[in-house]
Amino acid sequence: MATVDEIDQDEMAAAMAAMEDEEEDGAKEASFRPAPERVLNQDEIDSLLGFEVENEQVGERTGIKAIINSALVSYERLPMLEIVFDRLVRLMTTSLRNFTSDNVEVSLDNISSIRFGDYLNSIPLPAVLAVFRAKEWDNYGMFTVDSNLIYSIVDVLLGGRRGTAAMRIEGRPYTTIELNLVQRMVEVVLQDAQAAFEPLSPVTLELDRIETNPRFAAIARPANAAILVKLRIDMEDRGGRIEMLLPYATLEPIRELLLQMFMGEKFGRDSIWESHLATELWSTKVPLEAVLDEQKLSLRDVMDFKVGQTLMLNNGPDALVEMRCGGVSLAQGRIGRMSNNVAVRIENGIKKKIHADATETGAAANPQAGARK
Structure with a gap:
């Protein structure tokens, strides 16, 4: 007759055997179980689509956005533009010093190609958009003046103290005085841009209108390519940025001139x-x-020619x-x-x-x- 201890030991052995069987079955099921799907986080999605903030600041494009924007024409195919904009920087430095009676330094940040619709969506508001017309080219361009430069120009022209930053008042539209002062500065810059293009192709640039809403400054289709020139204006401790946008359709009449490697180059002519x-x-x-x-004879007469035969001429x-x-x-x-x-x-x-x-x-x-x- 079995004792109680033997019965307990038998039950414990059976339970352990059952647990080992369950572990083996679980291992087999785990080996055949498909791996769980990995979900991308927001940073990885932005990197895939090419919307990383760091890359946008540097000017690089990655992912799908790089493929979409690869069709844009690079401004480097128009080498004469760099010479024109370098000349514009020198002219603006002199003219803005005379305009503001202050020490002004103008620098060229970068030149890039962008779609017109993308640029309108990227304009930081509030800003002033000046639309100008090129008469000889029969098209339009645009200047964008950011709020820092607007308040700096107003402060300088109205006698603000040096050494103090211009006061910015957010949440209100620009006044008539501010818009008039900015318009005078834009007219000075337009004269400089006209003089910068003068050696290449004479053109008359006229201010068409001043806008504060980017939707009312549409001068091209959103998908059209354009050249964006970013200029930095520093007046000691004050300053801001002005950007010049020229659609490729505007530059099309002088495209052959912009393709020159140097002024006066002749193509296909030596x-x-x-x-x-x-x-x-x-x-x-x-x-x-x-x-x-000259005489007309039949083929029969020609075939009957003999050696030594004399032909009579009419002259x-x-x-x-x-x-x-x-x-x-x-x-x-x-x-x-x-x-x-x-x-x-x-x-x-x-x-x-x-x-x-x-x-x-x-x-x-x-x-x-x-x-x-």
Whole structure:
């Protein structure tokens, strides 16, 4: 008969065996269980789409946003723009010093390509947007003046103390005095931009309107590419930023000039090669034919030609002989003899006659031009 201790030991052994079986089954199920799906956090999603703040400040684009914006034309394909904007910086430094009677330093931050819609959405408000028109190019551009520069200009022009930062009042629209002062500064900058483009292509830049809402400053389609130039204006301890936006459609009339590597570059034209080609053409030997007479004969008569047969020509000894080159009539002359050679003396040049006819026709079409000649 079994004792109580033996019964307890048997039960404990059975329980341990059952636990081992359960652990083995659990391990097998775990080995066949699929791995849990990993969920991306917000930082990883922003990095994938290319909306990281650090990259935007540096100017780099990553992820899907880089693929979307890869179709933008880089301003580096227009090398003459850098020369124009460097000239603009020098002109603005002088003109703004005279305008503000203060020590002004203008620096060029960067030049980049951006879509017009993206730029409007990125403008920090409040700001003043000045839309200008380029007459000769028949299109528009835009200046954006940030609030720091607006209050700094107002403070300087109205006699604010030096050494103190300009006071900013948030939450209210700009007053008429502030807008007028900013408009005067923008007109000065427009004159400098006009002078900067003058050596390349004369253009007249006129201020069209002043806006404070970016929606009312639409000068191009949102998907159109544009060139953004960021300029920094420092007046001792005050200053701000002004940005110039030029759509590529505005610069299209002078695109060939902007493609130049240096001022006055000529594309596809070499004066040395032209002079060499002209010299070689003048010394080129061409075959010249003297046509005594032309007759039309049937093929039967031509096939019946015999050796020693004499062909009678219709021209007499004093008749004019036509001079041809490549089937083109050049002149007419009379045949004769010089020493032991048969020669032709030129009587009149057909080329001169054609030139005279063309001159008479042009004079008849334009009587004033004929009278001047």
